[in-house]
Amino acid sequence: xxxxxxxxxxxxxxxxxxxxxxxxxxxxxxxxxxxxxxxxxxxxxxxxxxxxxxxxxxxxxxxxxxxxxxxxxxxxxxxxxxxxxxxxxxxxxxxxxxxxxxxxxxxxxxxxxxxxxxxxxxxxxxxxxxxxxxxxxxxxxxxxxxxxxxxxxxxxxxxxxxxxxxxxxxxxxxxxxxxxxxxxxxxxxxxxxxxxxxxxxxxxxxxxxxxxxxxxxxxxxxxxxxxxxxxxxxxxxxxxxxxxxxxxxxxxxxxxxxxxxxxxxxxxxxxxxxxxxxxxxxxxxxxxxxxxxxxxxxxxxxxxxxxxxxxxxxxxxxxxxxxxxxxxxxxxxxxxxxxxxxxxxxxxxxxxxxxxxxxxxxxxxxxxxxxxxxxxxxxxxxxxxxxxxxxxxxxxxxxxxxxx
Amino acid sequence: xxxxxxxxxxxxxxxxxxxxxxxxxxxxxxxxxxxxxxxxxxxxxxxxxxxxxxxxxxxxxxxxxxxxxxxxxxxxxxxxxxxxxxxxxxxxxxxxxxxxxxxxxxxxxxxxxxxxxxxxxxxxxxxxxxxxxxxxxxxxxxxxxxxxxxxxxxxxxxxxxxxxxxxxxxxxxxxxxxxxxxxxxxxxxxxxxxxxxxxxxxxxxxxxxxxxxxxxxxxxxxxxxxxxxxxxxxxxxxxxxxxxxxxxxxxxxxxxxxxxxxxxxxxxxx
Ligand SMILES: Cc1ncc(COP(=O)(O)O)c(C=O)c1O
Numbered sequence: 001x002x003x004x005x006x007x008x009x010x011x012x013x014x015x016x017x018x019x020x021x022x023x024x025x026x027x028x029x030x031x032x033x034x035x036x037x038x039x040x041x042x043x044x045x046x047x048x049x050x051x052x053x054x055x056x057x058x059x060x061x062x063x064x065x066x067x068x069x070x071x072x073x074x075x076x077x078x079x080x081x082x083x084x085x086x087x088x089x090x091x092x093x094x095x096x097x098x099x100x101x102x103x104x105x106x107x108x109x110x111x112x113x114x115x116x117x118x119x120x121x122x123x124x125x126x127x128x129x130x131x132x133x134x135x136x137x138x139x140x141x142x143x144x145x146x147x148x149x150x151x152x153x154x155x156x157x158x159x160x161x162x163x164x165x166x167x168x169x170x171x172x173x174x175x176x177x178x179x180x181x182x183x184x185x186x187x188x189x190x191x192x193x194x195x196x197x198x199x200x201x202x203x204x205x206x207x208x209x210x211x212x213x214x215x216x217x218x219x220x221x222x223x224x225x226x227x228x229x230x231x232x233x234x235x236x237x238x239x240x241x242x243x244x245x246x247x248x249x250x251x252x253x254x255x256x257x258x259x260x261x262x263x264x265x266x267x268x269x270x271x272x273x274x275x276x277x278x279x280x281x282x283x284x285x286x287x288x289x290x291x292x293x294x295x296x297x298x299x300x301x302x303x304x305x306x307x308x309x310x311x312x313x314x315x316x317x318x319x320x321x322x323x324x325x326x327x328x329x330x331x332x333x334x335x336x337x338x339x340x341x342x343x344x345x346x347x348x349x350x351x352x353x354x355x356x357x358x359x360x361x362x363x364x365x366x367x368x369x370x371x372x373x374x375x376x377x378x379x380x381x382x383x384x385x386x387x388x389x390x391x392x393x394x395x396x397x398x399x400x401x402x403x404x
Numbered sequence: 405x406x407x408x409x410x411x412x413x414x415x416x417x418x419x420x421x422x423x424x425x426x427x428x429x430x431x432x433x434x435x436x437x438x439x440x441x442x443x444x445x446x447x448x449x450x451x452x453x454x455x456x457x458x459x460x461x462x463x464x465x466x467x468x469x470x471x472x473x474x475x476x477x478x479x480x481x482x483x484x485x486x487x488x489x490x491x492x493x494x495x496x497x498x499x500x501x502x503x504x505x506x507x508x509x510x511x512x513x514x515x516x517x518x519x520x521x522x523x524x525x526x527x528x529x530x531x532x533x534x535x536x537x538x539x540x541x542x543x544x545x546x547x548x549x550x551x552x553x554x555x556x557x558x559x560x561x562x563x564x565x566x567x568x569x570x571x572x573x574x575x576x577x578x579x580x581x582x583x584x585x586x587x588x589x590x591x592x593x594x595x596x597x598x599x600x601x602x603x604x605x606x607x608x609x610x611x612x613x614x615x616x617x618x619x620x621x622x623x624x625x626x627x628x629x630x631x632x633x634x635x636x637x638x639x640x641x642x643x644x645x646x647x648x649x650x651x652x653x654x655x656x657x658x659x660x661x662x663x664x665x666x667x668x669x670x671x672x673x674x
Contacts, residue, residue, distance in 0.1 A: 015538060025507060025534045027463040029559035029584055031566070171469055177460060184462045189585035191561060288507045288534065289460060301481040302512025303459040 001329045003255050011325075016205020016292075019328060021321035024204040026291045029188050037107075038206040044110055045213070057102045058217060061135075062092050064099075066218075068225035068382070074352045074369070081375035083368060084230065084382045085355065086222050088246065095358065095387030096218060096246040098128040101197055103214035105132040108195035115139045115194045119183040121148055121176035121242065122313030122360060123155025124387055125199030130164035140164040143183045145175040148312045155391050173306045176242075176316045180290050200243025201320030204291030208320050215249025222382055223253050230380050236261045238368040239384040240360045241281065241334065242313045244320035246386035251332060261333065264323060265367040267309035268336035278307035278315050281327050281334035294321045310339035310395070311359035313387075341366040346389060346396065358387035359395065407528045408500040408553050408576035411450055412611045412632065419673040422633025423448050423624070423666055424613055425640055426504065428455035428471035429488055430480025432648035438491045439651070440644075440658065445499050447659040448666030453531065453635060456485050456505030463533045465588035467638045470645060482509045482518070486525040493526035502529035502555060502576075510543075519546040529553035529576045537573035544573060557581055558604060558612075560596070571608035579635065580604060582616045582627070588638030592617030598630040621668035628669045636665065 016022045016038075024034055044050040058064040066087045075083045088096040101118075108116055116138045120126030126142040133140035142159055146168045149156050159166050172178035180203075187196045201208045201215070219237075226234050237254060239247035241264040254260040269277030277283065280295040287296040289304060297305040297317040309315040326332040337345070342359060345366030350356045357365055361384075368383045375381065389396075397404045405413070415422055425444045429437050441452055457475035461468060482505075489501050503522065510518045510532065522530065530552055535543070537556055547554045553576030558567055560583065571578055582597050583590045597614060604612050614627045615635030624634050643661055647654035 023539050024536060025539055026536070027533050027559070027581075028536060028557040028570075029561050029581060031536055031559075032561045032563055171466075172460065172473075181460050181462050185465070185586045188463065189589060191584055287511055290462070291534070296508070298508065298512060300512070301483070302509035303476060304508070 001331065002258060003331060005256060008255060012205060012209055016209070018322045018325035020286065021294050021324040022205055022208060022292050024291060025288050025293065026204045027188065029191060033191050034204055034206065040111055041107060041206055041210050044107065050106065050110065054103055054106055058099065062098050062102060063090065064217065065221045066090050068222060068229060070229070071353050074349065077352055078369050078372050081235065081372040081377065081379035081381045082230065083372050084226070084380060085385045086218060086250065086382055087385055088218060089355070089357065089385045089388035093128045093131050094390065095124040095128065096215060096249060097125040097199060098131065099217055099249070100199065100211050100214040100245060101125070101128040101132045103210065104195070104197040105136055105138065108138065109136060111195065113193060113195035115190065116197055117141045117143065117183050117186050117194055118197045118199060119143045119176065119179040120199060121179065121315060122311065122358065123148065123152040123159065123391060124313060126164070126166070127155050127158050127162070129197050130159040130162035133164065134162045141167060141186065143167045143169055143179040143186070145169050145173070145179045147174040148176065151395055152312055152391055154394065175307065176312065177304065184290070200245040201248050201322060202243045202290055202292060202294070202318055208292065208322055211245050212248045212252055212322060215245050216252045218246065218249040218384060219251060219253035222250060226380065226382060232380065233257055233260055234382040235259065235375065235379040236263060236371060236381045237384070238263045238265060238364045238371065238381060240265045240314060240364040240386060241319060241323065242316050242360060244323045246384050248320060248322055250384040255331060262331070263367060263371065264332055264334045265363045266334060266336040267311060267314035267363060268338040269308040271338055272336060276308040277336065278309040278317065279336040280317060280319050281323060282336045286324065289318050292321045294318050294324045295327070310342060311363070313358070313360040314363065335367055337363050337366045343399065345369065355385065356389035357385055358389050359392045361386045406551055406553050406576060408451060411500055412577060415450060416632070421628040421631070421669045421672060422450040422613065423662065423669055424451045424453055424633050424635045425449050425662060426453040426455060426635060426637035427640055427644065428457055428468060428475055429485040430457055430475030430478055431471040431641070431644055432474055434478050434480050434484055434488070436651055437488045440655065441492050442495065443655045443658050444662065445496060447662035449499065449662065450633070451500045451502060453502045453504045454485065454489065456482055456503055456509055458506040458509060461506065463586055465586040465638065467588040467642050467645070471641045482513055486521050486527070489525040489527050497526070500528040501526065502531055503527055504531040505533065507532050507535045515543045516546055519550050519552060522552060523550045527552065529555050531555040531579060533557070537570050540573065555579055560584055560600060564607060567604055567607045571610055574610055577611040577613045577632065578604070578608065580612055580614045580631070582614050587616060590617060592623060592627070594626040597627060601631050621664040624665040625668040625672060628672055634669070
């Protein structure tokens with residue numbers, strides 16, 4: 001299907017649907033808040049004061065635009081297409097997540113909410129949320145699965161230093177999905193004074209829309225930078241997909257550019273055929289979780305399946321509804337790489353370019369290297385380096401059997 | 405007339421209020437559920453809300469979360485829940501049964517297949533916590549065509565326009581969630597509930613059941629006074645958790661909890 005600007009403008013529709021996906025599957029208590037949020041967002045989106053504030057924060061607080069960097073040595077070693085890196089790892093707090101938290105915290109301020117909640121997996125979104133709350137003087141509560149509290153302890157401490165309260169979630173599989181459940185439960189109880197900053201393009205409408213809009217700055221910059229620096233549009237974009245926010249942020253501004261191929265890389269864990277992975281687009285089917293209809297990992301009875309990934313930020317059984325739509329219409333390709341491949345990707349980028357990617361990002365790196373090797377030298381592949389790997393040093397060291 | 409409508413009409417005729425207990429199917433063990441349902445009826449239940457366990461019960465507090473975990477540990481599936489209702493119907497074809505749960509297990513079965521199986525099992529109503537009427541345009545006709553009542557939630561945050569719209573999509577009764585929060589949390593504010601339910605009664609002719617926060621005879625009576633029925637959940641499920649090791653004692657404990665509520669509700673009639 002060839003996408004046009006008009007088609008994109010019509011999505012999501014009035015009920016928050018991207019084709020068969022998306023929507024607002026929440027309990028009644030939250031419904032009015034979602035309607036209010038949607039109304040206010042639509043108003044503020046075109047409000048010059050709001051936009052100017054957002055742009056100013058992205059420039060002076062986040063440090064945008066982030067560079068588009070030609071990875072010359074990695075390109076030479078790979079022996080195929082040119083590999084370029086969009087450096088979201090250089091953002092303040094170390095990942096793309098902050099683009100969205102800046103936007104949503106601004107919304108919270110405009111709506112007069114004083115209390116903020118967030119869910120987090122790898123802790124990057126939690127840190128980004130705690131950061132903007134510290135800056136705006138908002139009370140901040142972050143929900144994080146007990147399993148992730150363990151494997152991302154550095155980020156837990158960062159959040160505490162920033163003044164956030166971290167709630168360790170003990171229910172279910174004790175990972176990102178359970179953190180999101182508890183955040184929703186908190187929201188229902190405190191809906192009057194609380195703003196829920198969702199960290200990815202999932203959740204009920206309007207979250208997939210507003211997170212995508214805030215993250216689209218990645219793709220807009222990349223488009224301009226690539227034309228200026230490489231002299232052409234990219235031939236392929238590669239991004240990792242947990243909930244899908246860094247990927248949609250990169251893809252969205254290119255959707256109508258037919259020549260640009262897009263690859264979303266899911267967490268293949270121990271291998272898709274082992275069932276121990278977090279790749280709903282590669283191996284799941286449509287269902288409803290966390291307020292939206294989308295591809296999910298579930299058993300034959302509709303119970304959400306336990307996921308596995310070496311990276312906490314990809315360890316989620318669902319994915320943003322817009323990706324489900326892009327998959328079905330064939331506009332984007334969704335693939336996966338295993339834990340081991342991702343770890344190889346991490347080491348490769350670290351040793352060849354001196355850039356340590358987050359383990360989430362390492363999935364995109366690993367796939368992009370494979371892809372670039374099959375492409376001609378005049379082609380351009382852009383990897384979204386969604387975050388830096390400092391938070392993962394403990395995990396890597398542990399795998400290496402080293403105590404740090 | 406649906407079985408739910410019939411029961412609620414009859415109660416109204418007698419000036420009585422409906423007692424609607426909730427338990428999670430498969431908790432503490434799938435083999436016990438049908439027995440517990442009969443126990444609830446013997447103790448005075450007018451309608452049973454039977455929870456379909458889900459791995460991610462986002463609208464529930466810890467008590468019902470743990471009930472879901474216990475039920476799922478024994479592999480309780482939607483298919484099995486329907487089989488339980490079918491078995492229950494062998495001895496009781498009068499008490500309406502409402503399945504209460506989340507959308508995904510129903511979707512996984514296939515909505516049409518689910519609707520057929522529900523009717524076949526003797527289910528009377530469906531309450532899907534995460535399915536607002538806005539998203540129900542595909543399933544609602546499947547339920548209507550089979551005379552299954554679609555029961556939707558109203559909340560303290562529901563605006564008048566939505567109360568009207570939701571009521572229009574509902575049949576049997578509407579379920580008013582008494583406070584902002586998950587099941588088993590907060591304290592019910594009876595005055596607030598009274599004024600909101602009175603207001604809902606102005607906007608719809610459907611009976612209004614009130615749930616969340618009803619835990620004893622006093623709260624049941626207070627809420628029964630201003631509504632058409634009370635839904636009692638977490639306190640029963642908590643009792644199940646505490647007595648899971650001894651089925652006979654568990655049944656006694658459930659009866660001991662419900663009886664005083666029944667009496668308190670019926671004392672309102674005189
Ligand atoms: C660096 C980084 N990349 C990617 C992700 C995955 O999220 P998303 O798919 O929404 O970009 C995370 C989530 O924690 C992250 O920290």
